[in-house]
Amino acid sequence: MLLKVHPDHPEPATLAHAAQVLRAGGLVAFPTETVYGLGAHALDPQAVARIFAAKGRPSYNPLIVHVADADAARRLASQWPDEARLLADAFWPGPLTLVLPKDGAVPDAVTAGLPSVALRVPAHPVAYALLRVAGIPVAAPSANRSTQVSPTTAAHVLQGLGDRVDVIVDGGPCPVGIESTVISLAGPRPTLLRPGTVSIDDLRAVIGDVALPSADPHAADARPSPGMMDRHYAPRATVRIVPGEDRDRAIEAAAREVDGGRRIGGLMLHEADPRIAPVIRMPADPAGYASRLYAALHELDDAGCDAILIDAVPEDPAWAGIRDRLRRAAHR
Ligand code: AMP
Numbered sequence: 001m002l003l004k005v006h007p008d009h010p011e012p013a014t015l016a017h018a019a020q021v022l023r024a025g026g027l028v029a030f031p032t033e034t035v036y037g038l039g040a041h042a043l044d045p046q047a048v049a050r051i052f053a054a055k056g057r058p059s060y061n062p063l064i065v066h067v068a069d070a071d072a073a074r075r076l077a078s079q080w081p082d083e084a085r086l087l088a089d090a091f092w093p094g095p096l097t098l099v100l101p102k103d104g105a106v107p108d109a110v111t112a113g114l115p116s117v118a119l120r121v122p123a124h125p126v127a128y129a130l131l132r133v134a135g136i137p138v139a140a141p142s143a144n145r146s147t148q149v150s151p152t153t154a155a156h157v158l159q160g161l162g163d164r165v166d167v168i169v170d171g172g173p174c175p176v177g178i179e180s181t182v183i184s185l186a187g188p189r190p191t192l193l194r195p196g197t198v199s200i201d202d203l204r205a206v207i208g209d210v211a212l213p214s215a216d217p218h219a220a221d222a223r224p225s226p227g228m229m230d231r232h233y234a235p236r237a238t239v240r241i242v243p244g245e246d247r248d249r250a251i252e253a254a255a256r257e258v259d260g261g262r263r264i265g266g267l268m269l270h271e272a273d274p275r276i277a278p279v280i281r282m283p284a285d286p287a288g289y290a291s292r293l294y295a296a297l298h299e300l301d302d303a304g305c306d307a308i309l310i311d312a313v314p315e316d317p318a319w320a321g322i323r324d325r326l327r328r329a330a331h332r
């Protein structure tokens with residue numbers, strides 16, 4: 001069932017219905033500022049199991065628990081260090097997820113058996129209001145089939161999950177457009193697990209020290225964030241990142257493949273050969289780019305592209321979340 005709501009002032013009757021479905025153990029897809037989430041009652045292991053089944057998500061990939069405020073988050077953690085308080089004050093509600101040692105009430109199904117739990121207070125008025133009305137913590141990964149491109153509109157959710165979901169709350173497109181930044185506060189040093197639109201510089205400005213996950217897979221602190229090592233966020237089409245220094249040659253080679261009968265689209269920052277089509281011209285600022293990225297990948301998949309050329313994006317920290325998603329989309 002698809003229920004439209006006003007993105008800024010969601011209708012209370014619709015929220016009450018969706019909240020009731022959540023409390024009863026059902027699945028509700030809803031907009032957050034990052035991407036659409038597939039929500040279930042986080043303290044009900046059977047409801048949580050339905051998320052994994054609907055997504056085809058491997059059980060080793062833990063879920064983010066969404067709550068209405070920092071107090072509710074704190075109740076799900078067994079420790080609340082100063083860094084958690086400072087980051088929650090600075091970035092919640094917003095696109096930052098904190099990983100903390102978990103409280104005993106959080107089921108193993110949510111955390112994939114880990115002793116830690118990922119917590120976030122979303123800023124989207126619909127998500128925020130739904131959590132308030134439901135009055136329960138809601139586990140919600142992105143509302144797509146596992147490994148596919150995350151949904152940033154209700155139409156994407158419907159296309160990917162269809163009747164595997166009890167209710168889809170349609171609150172329009174998601175403004176941020178890529179998944180939240182994830183930082184772990186469960187180990188000896190605060191560690192960035194997943195880059196997003198809250199950058200490592202933003203985090204360091206609030207708590208000082210933030211480590212990147214160690215590149216050495218044998219190091220003691222190198223346990224990567226589960227679910228982050230594989231192909232992920234990938235369209236059906238093959239993705240090729242086009243490096244700036246080799247752009248003309250790469251585009252010419254692709255254009256010759258088009259002459260040979262392949263359909264090759266592009267996500268471009270600059271003008272490209274007209275044989276590359278369709279081309280989606282991407283915004284040159286990271287916030288605009290992130291907001292457009294997944295919808296653009298969905299559009300090129302829907303256009304039946306065999307391959308997608310994507311102009312490499314700048315190297316600076318503000319683009320780290322986007323570089324990460326592009327790298328994963330290109331991974332085979
Ligand atoms: P998604 O819900 O699809 O955006 O993915 C959630 C991601 O958050 C997972 O793939 C993990 O990378 C990360 N995550 C969730 N829970 C934990 C945890 N307890 N420890 C470390 N990372 C986590």
Ligand code: MG
Nearest residue numbers: 141142143150
């Ligand atoms: Mg996901």
